[in-house]
Amino acid sequence: MDGRAASAGGVFIGPCGLGYCGAEGQPNTGSVQLDLSVVGAILGVSWIVAEYLVKIIAIGVVPENRRPSSSSAWLLLILFVPIVGIPLFLMLGSPYINHRRARIQADADELLHEGADELPDVPPSLRAPREFVSIAQLGRRLTALPMVTGNSHGVISDYEASIERMAELVDEAREYVHVEIYIMAWDSTTDVFFRALERAAARGVKVKVLFDHIGSRKYPGFHRLGRRLTKVGIQWHLMLPFIPWRAKLRRIDLRNHRKLLVVDGKKAMMGSQNMIDSSYLQKKNVAIGRAWHDIMVELSGPIVAAVEAVFATDWYSESGEALGIRTYDGEFHEADVGGATSAMQLVPSGPGFTTEPNLKVFTSLMYLAQTRLAIVSPYFVPDESLLAAVITAARRGVDVELYVSEKADQFMVDYAQSSYYRSLLEAGVRIFLYPKPQVLHTKCFVVDDEYAVMGSSNMDMRSFGLNYEISLLTTGGDLVDDITEVVADYQRASRELSLEEWEERPLIRRYLESVMRLTSALQ
Structure with a gap:
């Protein structure tokens, strides 16, 4: 070559x-x-x-x-x-991944407007300040749901008792049962509930179940749960499924955090509790005696139609089946607010909404506080507007109390949450630490012992922007008193954190708090 x-x-x-x-x-x-x-x-x-x-x-x-x-x-x-x-x-x-959900929510809002178009913003018998009525009007404009009347049958703070009560309601069902709960696991504690669902399906009741894919999958028995539900004749769907090989691609950080039960359109339960053993089936939790503490409320009356509307929207989102949205009946005009009957407004929120209804209603109500603001939240990582509302209330002379777990169950949240303690304490906010290893998982707050909010929504940026949540705003009846009493129980079980004690924390903790506070804003 x-x-x-x-x-x-x-x-x-x-x-x-x-x-x-x-x-x-x-x-x-x-x-x-x-x-x-x-x-x-x-x-x-x-x-x-x-x-x-x-x-x-x-x-x-x-x-x-x-x-x-x-x-x-x-x-x-x-x-x-x-x-x-x-x-x-x-x-x-990306803010563009939720367009389908936004369209579904817009369609649901239109149906809700049609079903409640003739109703006033608040019950005619409600006697409340104009400022509070304006908050109810805000909630209606953001969610299409007016404030109606509803009967509370008590707040249940005993974990196993609430599961047993839900099972009893299912046993009373004659037409249908709708269940939507973030985390579900069929274990020895929840067996009583799932057996009730099985019996309901066997006697011809239509049972529909929704549970979150990512939220539930890490717990034992997840892969068998669907098969067991199908075997006993229960219709079920995963909420926000992330299954790439089936072309079900969603933002993996989105969660449907709602917890609700509707029976025959007559009774409902909602709150903060998941359908899983209070140890969350973790051996380390059992070993140290860690358990979750929650509340659920049982409801009847016109408010149940609003709870059912939220389920119908989520069922359509996951199954494509339209259940229809039940309209409010004449009970709205007949019931007088007081005693067991309260004025109630459901505040659903999540990426399907573009206006963050829970955040806006929460902050508006906090600015209404004159004497007392008591907040219970397992994850308190506020945005600027919520933090300003809490600190401003304290600076105005309102007695502001924050109830959190002494040690949160999540590492990042534990440090991100505590990064706000100094500014809160300096403003005069009293911080009560629920003793470790227990997890205070209740989400509620009370204003002036006259208004209350409870449900699934935490006081953090995830709950305001990324999670699908459901909250109940109430006034004028026994439900506010019941929630206030639960808060009093938490205070008796907690210890108060002082600014002097908090200032003595080590430098490494201060550093981690700053880092976790920054990462918590990524959404």
Whole structure:
């Protein structure tokens, strides 16, 4: 091959291979190195240009429809660690993934408007300040649900007793049972409830069950649960399923956090409790005696139609089956507020809504406080508006109390939550720590012992922007007193945290608090 070029598969090879010939026919390796360095320089410049281009685009895209704290956190991650921040934002930060849910919610709102169009914003018999009525009007404009009357049959704070009561209600069913609970597991504690569902299906009652895919899958028996429900004749669907091989791709950080039960459209239960043993079936929890503490409320009357409407919307979202939305009946006009009958307004929220109804109703009610504001939340990681409402109330002279677990069950939340303690304590907020290892999982707050909110929504940014939640606003009846008494029980069981004690925490904890506070804003 001396002095000639050979062709191999279309690649021409000279006498010195792929290099150039130097003196006496030797390969000129310096030229090859020069060419590679030029290619490397071009790639390096291209990478830098692409990186800056992505950063410039991010500055314009990330803040769209996102609160400032969340925008700042995402931009910091993208600008300083783009190799991590960009993929995370594409998976978790896109605001465009929920368009289908928003359309479904808009359709449901239209049906709700039609069903309640003739009803006033609040029950005619309610005697409440104009400021409170305006909050009920706000809730209606954000969710299409008016404030109606409803009967409370008691708040249940005993974990197993609430499961047993739900089973009893299912045993009373004659037409249908609708269940929607974030975490479900068929274990020795919940067996009484699932057996009741089985009996209901056997006698011809239509039973429909929804539970969250990501929320439930990490607990024992998840993969058998669906098969067991199907075997006994129960219709069920996963909420927000993430199953790539079936083309069910959702934002993996979204959760349907609601907990509700509807029986025959006449009785309902809702609150903070999941359908799982109070240890959450974790051996470490059993070993240290850790248990979850929640509340559920049993309801009847017109408010049940609102609870049913929320289930119907979520069932349609996951199954494509339209159940119809039941309209309110004449009980609305006949019932007088007082005693067992309260004025009640359901406040559903989640990515299907674009207005964060729970956050807006919560903060508005907190600004109404004159004497007392008592907040119970396992995860207190507020956004700027909620934090301002709480601190402003304390600065106005309102007795503000915050009840949280001494040690949260989640590492990141534990540190993110406690990063707010100093500013709260300095403002005069009293912080009560529910003793570890117990987990205070109740979500409620009371204003002036006259108004109360309870349900599934935490006081954190996830619950305001990423989770589907359901909350109940109430006044004018025994339910407020019942919730107030539960808060009093928590105070008796807790110890108060002082600013002096908190200032003595170690530097490493302060550092972790700051880091977790920043990451909590990524949504």
